[in-house]
Amino acid sequence: MPSRPSWTNVRPTPVSAPTPKIPLPAARAIVDCAVYVDGARLPGRYTHRSALAEVRERGTGFVWVGMHAPDEGQMQDVAETFGLHELMVEDAVHAHERPKLERYDNVMFLVLRTVVYVPHDSVATANEIVETGEIMIFVGPDFVITVRHGDHSELATVRTSLEQNPERLVMGPFAALHAITDHVVDSYLSVIQLVEQDVDGMEELVFNPRHAIAVEHIYLLKREIVELRRSVTPLGLPLLQLTQPAGGLVPKEIRRYFRDVRDHHTIVAERIAEYDEVLSSLVDAALAKIAVQQNTDMRKISAWVAIAAVPTMVAGIYGMNFEYMPELSFHYGYWTVLGAIATVCVGLFALFRRNNWL
Structure with a gap:
């Protein structure tokens, strides 16, 4: 008779410990870092620490650090250098924030939602019409930090355009804040012009007696309009706050520029509300047509x-x-x-x- 194995001498297989995550340096998330003095970019390459030290040693100018999708460790490194509040750091890492404006002592924190139009052949076959991203902006007395989430939210063209306009750069960090905000709102105008074509095309399909349109296509377009409204409309209050003299952080000349941005934003918000109402009417018309x-x-x-x-x-x-x-x-x-x-x-x-x- 075979002997039964003895389990007392069998050693359990050791469970391998999870591989520790190697922290990545903040430089991996920094797209560009520059020092601006008297409206001009200083030559040379800077880290975020050396750039801030250069500005504070000179006593003039400001630093502009551009980051893309940093992790918690990378953002914490930058936050310790520039003295950012931990709540701002948390928002910048996890994203998915509504447009808002907050102030922590002498640092202003602005969240912008970016939108881009997704090309498609027809609204009846499209799965997505607009894609969204985020830009977080930290503005202090001598620095600007931009944190981007999304592949379409690049700011290289904004930086280049501003560098070619020294009289604007002389105004300091809030000049960069205005340039970024103006760029984002202008992109809203471009997107809604393309979305308007989709809304008009959907309207023609619904009221075409020889074409049977599925209500699901209208629901898809309305869902995209709702996403667009959630990204654009809440920005109205932060822009209003940036045009007010209360707080004393934003220079008077920059507040005048923000009034123009707010006017453009109002046009966009009104157009989006109009498209939403049109699509609601199209849903009713399509249901009546089906009945x-x-x-x-x-x-x-x-x-x-x-x-x-x-x-x-x-x-x-x-x-x-x-x-x-x-x-x-x-x-x-x-x-x-x-x-x-x-x-x-x-x-x-x-x-x-x-x-x-x-």
Whole structure:
């Protein structure tokens, strides 16, 4: 008899510990870091620490650090250098924030939602129309830090355009804040012009009598408009706050520029609200169109059922197998009944056709 194995001497397989995550340096998330003095960019390459030290040693100018999707460790390194509040750091890492403006002592924190139009052949076949991203902006007395989330939220063109305009850069960090905000709001204008074409195309499809549009396509477009509204409309309050003299952080000249940005934002918000109302009306129109089509189909079905009921009734009567029934012994009885059925059916068809039921 074979001996049973002894489990007392079997050692459990050691469970491997999870591989520790190697922290990445903040430089991996920094896209660009520059020092601006008297409206000009200083030559050379800087880290975020050396750039801030250069500005504070000179006592003039400001630092602009651009970051893309930093992790918690990378953002914490930058936050310790520039003295950012931990709540701002948390928002910058995890993203998915609504547009807002907050102030922590002498540092202003602005959240912007970016939008980009997704090209497609037709609104009836599109799965996505707008794509969103985020830009977080930290503005202090001598620095600007931008944190981007999303592949389409690049700011290289904004930085280049501002560097070619030294008289604006002389105004300090809030000049960069205005340039970024103006760029984002201008992108809103470009997107809604393209979305307007989709709304107009959907309107033509709904009211085209020869085209059957699925309500799901309208729901998709309305969902994208809702996403666009959530990204754009809440920015109105932060822009209003940036145009107010309360707080004293934003220079008077920059507040004038922000008024122009706010006017553009108001136009965008009104257009989005208009598209939302149009799509709600299109949903009602499409549902009414479906109801009319269903009513037409039911009339056709009812007409054919009425026509089919005639031979069914006659066949049912003569199928009762009674011995004494009319016309059973008549030589032409079968053909007479068939002729009567055909006459009645043709008459019903002509009647329903004249009343537009068939």
